[in-house]
Each structure stands twice: as C-alpha cells, then as structure tokens.
Amino acid sequence: MSASPTRPEGVPSTERAGPVLQVRDLQAHFRTRYFGVNREVKAVDGVTFDIRRDETYGLAGESSSGKTTLIKTVAGLVKPPLEMVGGSVRFSFLPGYDALHRAPPQEVARIRWRHLSYIMQGSMNVLNPLRKVGGTFKDFAARHMGGPGPVFQEKVVEHLGRLRLDPSVLQAYPHELSGGMRQRVTIALATICRPEFIIADEPTTALDVLVQKDVLGMLRSVQREMRSSVLFVTHDMGVHAHLTDRLGIMYAGRLAEEGPTRTLFERPLHPYTRHLIASLPRIGDDTPRKALEGSPPSLADPPPGCRFHPRCPLAMDVCRTAVPKMVEEEPGHRVACHAVSGERAL
C-alpha cells in the first residue's frame, strides 16, 4: 500500500499545501453470513477524493448511495459486518497508516476528538440519555484539554458562549433539551477541541427548517473561525448550495461527479447531477419536475458498467459494459460519464 510515485488517475490537480484527508480507491463492503446466506454489499466501491485544509466538502447522494458507509470508513468505524476491502484513507495528522481503524489503539485515542471529530445523524439518540450534558463533555474532551477540573470547566463554558449556548445546558439531561438545542450541543461537543477535521453526517435532517438554518449557520461560523475541514454529508442539495465549498455526488457506491459547489450547480455535467439540480425548487418556476425513472440499484447486485445506466437518459452501449473513469473535465471538476467524456473526446 505504498504511495505510488505517479499520480493515480483522476486525482485533482489543485493540491495546495497538501490535503488533510486523502481517500484513494476506497472499497468498503458489508459481508454478512447468517442462516447460511452469504451476502456481499458493495456499499463503497472505488471512491477517490481529497479534502483540503479550511474547506467544507459536501457529499451528496440518495439514501442508499453508500455515503454513510463512506464516512463510517473514513471515521474508522469499521466493524463487522463492514469491512474495508481495498484502497486507503490517509489523514495528514495520522502519517504512516492507510486507515484510521488500522492504527494502534493509543494512536487512535490520541486522534479522536482532538484532530478528528464527528457530528452524527439523528440528534435524538447520540447523547447518553442518562448522563448530564456536562458529563458527556468531560468524557469526550477532558483528556485532550488537561483533564477535568475548573480550568476545563471554564473552557467549556467559554466555548458554549461562543455558540450562544447557556452554561445551564451542562446541568441538563438530553431529554430536557429541544431537538435544535440538542443538535447545537452536539456541534459544541464536536468543536470543543478545535479539531482539524470534522465529519458531519446529516446533522440537520431531523430538524425543522428554521432551526436547521440556525444550526448550519453556527457550524459554518465555527468552521471559519477554526479554519478546520468539514466533510459534510446530506442528501439535501439546498444545504450543499448554502454551505459547502466543493461537492462530490455519489451514486450507488461511486463518485459520479466532483467539483467546486458553484461550478457544479452552474454547469453540472453528469446526467445524475443534472437531475439532482434540476429537481431543486425555484421560486417563480412552476414547470413540473421530472422524476427520475426507476430506483437506485441494489448494491448487493449492482448493474454492470456505469451503475446509473438503467436510469440514464443518455445511456449508450458502452455504458452497459464499461465502468466510466473519473476524468478531469476542467480544473478541479471531475466527472465519471461516458457520454460527457465521449463528447469532449470527439
């Protein structure tokens, strides 16, 4: 697994100051065997991307596109039945290991929360229901901040103040807080150690729109202030447009397209991206939206070639047999589509 001297295919050319996260050809599969039935679900099947310092990288896709599996693997949550089958996940703050879960436990303990934190989906259940919020802060962060004590307490209160949270939340149990409050507390929890890298998995999905906006704004301002990198995952394209710097579109376990968010929204190349952006509601536009025919493929038995071809309006013969390669169409804008690359080649 040594880094090859020649740059792997499809790697973006704009690498300033070295990326914080480098994901190369990552393959993560679910392997289950129960009552004699073997199943292998290729949830992530060959994904390559980088995340730079001080940027928010968005990851979009439908619910079974493999994006949750991808971030689990990135976060080192690789436990059976999930297995990392191939590729590498390298962090700049964890040199020498090609995945977090392969590093020795004390290394991992050093990294977690200090350098890499996580905002999990479903704010309802991510906080221990029988522990006061203050206790959770101690468990999560005290060891990186000189141990629990008055100084630590002071730092926590100060941090909460930055996020416009009242120190009284520390004395509360999670069930005593509203959904929006709880999510703000998790964001405070994830940012207290000022980590370089934050993974945010659908952090606002369960919240109502106004609270969503508030929470997102808060996340944005913390990220700007700390200059950390955020891997932001949501299926909501509106949120991506609002928040992310660069965007990767996942479809059926692979990246379909990647580029600066603005470019992607202005000039989407992949038919799937085009569909996603076209289906966004716009004020004043009342033309009916076309629904995509068919449903996302089963990852246990994905279609050959380009996985999007059964639903693709531009599908050609080659799409049914050959897997399209990621091609850099313009600087920093990559797409995996025979139709798009074919047009350019001609």
Add this chain to the structure above:
Amino acid sequence: MLAILRDLLRYNIEFRIGLLLVGTVLGMAMLSFVSPYSPIDVYVAPPDVPPSEAYWFGTSSRGQDVFWQLTFALRNTLAFGFVVAILSRILSLLIGLVAGYKGGWVDRVLMSINDTFIIIPLFPILILFYFVLRDSMSWVLLAVIMACLGWAYDARLIRSVAMGLKTREFTQTSLFSGMTTREILTREHLPYVMPIVFSTTMNNMNWSIGLEVTLSVLGFTDINTPTIGGMIYWANQHTAIVAGIWWWIAFPVIFIVMAFVGLYLLAVSMNEYIDPRSRLARVGGGGS
C-alpha cells in the same frame, strides 16, 4: 414455517440441542403407551433393585419399575405443561391484543391488572388453593388455575407488539374498509404475534411444569397421577436418598432437567430468529 424450522435446524446450535433434548424426553414419554405395567399399580416388581439389565433404571421401594414409571410421569408432566400453556396463551393473546389495540383507559386498566398478576407471589396462592380444595384438586383443575394465573407476563409482551401494529398502515386500511375490532385483531394482527406466542409457549411450559413439580414434591397435588414431582414425592416419603435408592430420584431429575433446558433452548433460539436485533448482534459478533 417449515423453512424457518429448516434454517434453525441447520444454523442454530441452541435449537439443535434443544430439539434433541425435547425429542429424547418426548420419545421417553411416548414409550408409556407400550408400558407393560399400569402406572398406578404398586409392587409389580421386586423393590429397591439398583439399575440392572432387567430394570434399566432400577425399581422403587414401592415395587415399581422406575423406567416405565418415568415414561408415564414424563407424559403427564409434559401434557400438563402443554395444557397450561395453551390455555394461558389464549388469555394472554386476548388481553395483550385488546390492550395494545384499544389503548387508552382499556389498556391502562388491563395492564394494571396484568402487573398485579406479575407482582403477586403465585406460589402461596396455589398453596392456598390446594389447602381449601384438598382432594378435590385434580390435574385438570390445577391446570386451569395455573393458566388463569400465568398469562400476565406474555400478555405484556404481546401488547407491546400489538401497539406497534396499530400504527401500521394496514391497520388503518382495514379500519377504513369497515372491519370490526374483532376482525382486525384476528385476521390482521394475530399472524404477526404468532411467533411470540410460539416462543413463549416453551417458557410458559417451563414455568408451569416447574410449579407443578414443586407442588407435587410437597404432596400438594393429586399424588395418585404419576408425574415427575409425584415420583420425587414418593421417593422422599420413602427417604430414598438416605436409604441410598438414588436411582429413584436421579432419573426423574435428569429427565426433567433435560426437558427444562431443552424447552428453554428452543424458546431462546426461536426468539433470536424472531428478533432481528439479536440476529444482527450475532452477525456482528460472529462475522470476524
């Protein structure tokens, strides 16, 4: 159903062991139909003979062949457990489904009564029954009494499933299509709770057989019907342990323990099949 049994048999070690144990005990019980002796006759064999070729499990101080006596005892004890289980299943299904579906005050009233039966120590109640009924306490009556006392725990279980079913779409559809409560419960909900009914049957049998054995050992049942508890009762009456007639107690105990463990394992493995969460835990634990 058959496919489930086949899967369990092939991939679940607990189920296999459970089936083997219960099968052995059932086989033993079936042998009672070809017994050369009547179970109530005494002094049909020389008393106190240790296990030998002629008497595999020895003979008792009452001159009974322990092997054949045991076949009758197992048959009666298992039949007892089965009857109690069937009767109490009917009660817990009825109460659990109605409480879960109706909700509101019906649910609160039924569950208060339900919890009462869970909390009250039933053994003294059963003893009280025996105390006033004495010789009129028959096998069937005891089964009915136990069924009336032993439905509560499983009714709570069935209720929780029924509560989940109530919010499902198909319940609403049936409601709008004009089905009555009774029709919805029997046609739509019953099939969903049947797996729990099966697995609790085993646990309920263990419960009732355990109490029956205990009551019989004390002589608080119809001691003339041969049961496992009854055998131990007579052995204790003849101070078999002190007299060294160990086989009189050991064989009934071994077989009834086999029955208990077997039924329990069947219940556990079926539960695991029903509950996807524990199934997932198994996948997670055994996957690497």
Add this chain to the structure above:
Amino acid sequence: MHGYLAYCLKRIGQFLLVVFIGVNLAYVITHATPIDPVEQSVSAVTSFSSTAPDAIAQMRESLQELYGLKGSRWDQYVTFWRRILVGDFGPSLSAFPTPVSALIARALPWTAGLLITSTLITWALGNLLGGLAGYYRKNRSLKLMGVLAMGIHPVPYYIVALALLVAFGFIWPILPIGGGSAMNLPQGWNWAFVSSVIKHSILPSLSLILLGLGSWFLGMRSLVSNIVTEDYVVYAEVAGVDSRRILTSYVMRNALVPQVTGLAMSLGAIFNGAVITEKVFGYPGLGSLLIDAVYAGDYSLVLGVTTVSILGVSICVLVIDLLYPILDPRVQVA
C-alpha cells in the same frame, strides 16, 4: 418535582391495586370453596376422640368466630379486611394459642434476611458478569458462563436445592443442611450465633443465587449486546472515550434501568423460589411456616402467611418503584 409526584401517586395506586386484588383473591379462594374450614377442623378433632354434641356445637361457634365466618357474606368480607388492616389473623390452630401474627413475626426476619441478601448478591453479580459478557463477546470464560447459565437458569428452584442438598449434605457433608442456626445456641448478637446463622444460610442462599444468577446474566448480556449498537455508544466510541468509561457510564448504566424494573417484576417469582428452598433446607422462614401450616391444616396460619407474603412482596416492589426515578431521570417528565 411535579412529575415525580404524579409518578409516585401512580405507583402507589398500583401498589394498592395489587394488595386489593391479592387479598380479594385470598378471600375468594378461602370463602367460595365447597370445603368449610370449620367443619374440617371439627372433624379433625372429633375423629380422634368422641366429643359431646353440645361441645361440638360450641366449638363450631367459636371456630366460626375465630375464622371470621360469622354473619352474612358481607359481614365476613368486612371482618376479613379489618383483621388484615390491624394485622390480626387470629390464633394459630397448630400452635394454639400463639397468635398467627407472632409466628409470622418470628419467621419474617429469616425470610427477609435470606431473600434480601441473596437477591442483592444475585442481581449485582449477575448484571456485572452479564454486562461484561455482552460487552466482551469474545471472552472465553464469559462465553462458558453463558452456556452454564443456559443450563441452570431454566431448572426449577426445587431441583437445584435438592442437588445442593445431596451434594453438600450427603456426598460431601461439609455444610449444615437444616435449620436456621445450630439448635443449642441461644439467639443473640454474638459471634457463635451469627456465624452459625451464616453457615446455615449458605446452602439455601446458594441455591437461590445459582438460579437467579443465570437469569440476570442472560438478560443483561442480551440487553448490553443491543445497547452497544445504540447511537450514543457508537458516538462515544467515535469520540475515543475510554472503553471502561463507555462500559460503565454508557452501556451498563443504561442497561441497569430495565434490569431494575425486571427486579421489581420478578420479586414474586423469587419469593416463590424462597418458599420451596426454605422447606428443602428446613429454614425457619415464612416458606417453611406456610408449608407446615398446610400439613397441619392450620387455616388461619395459611391465610396469614399468604396475605403477609403478598403484602411483603408488593411493599418491596413499591420501594423499588419509588427509588426508580433516581436511576432514570426521564420518568420525572414523562
């Protein structure tokens, strides 16, 4: 605080309901049966000796008075409740004229001591080991313990008690197998008596512990193996929280909540087990008292012990219920 009050009232209501149903059950069983305890006692006396008819009539009269069987059904019912509320169950027939309440008061500490100690040990140990077994699923000795628990847990109390009696009373006689203490010792707070009590309680409590351990172990193990997949545990793992802290404050802490409810729910069954275990080891508690009373045909004693058992168990359940909010702050708002 308002939430806690409402919760308490609800639990006390449930407690009163349990007592009400339990006592009524006892009333119905004893009063709605074809067998008349008065006639039974009369025939028990007259079968041994010939007694003058008016002496029998007088005896019948006083027995009816004694058993609260005088007057209409309603009168009897009221008498029944009045006696229970003042704790007067009349004199015991078999230990005449000792009042039933005195016999129960003598036996109650033995049962309470045996039951509370062994239940607490069982619950704590079973949950600790079961929790470890659920968390460290690959540990060999914990796996073995699970197999053993599956083998012992489903067996009824009587069989386990019998096995221990044979093992330590006959095959390897190292422990006393009968009574609550050595016969010749006067009761008192001295070492000789206390150590004798402890020695005599080893086998009965061991049989209670062996059985209970299995069920708490298995219950806790499956609870924990579900809880480790909960979001808040996974999240703590991603955060790199110390694994011992996760085990104690996250996994075990949350699993204990249903296990405390489980404890309240199973006290009745535990008491059932204690009755038979006491009898097997001749332990001088309520269980032995009850069973001997049945053998002696002592109507008022049987009724008294049954009522006190129902009361005792439901009081323990109530205590657990009222303490429960300390463990789970969520009930205060619910």
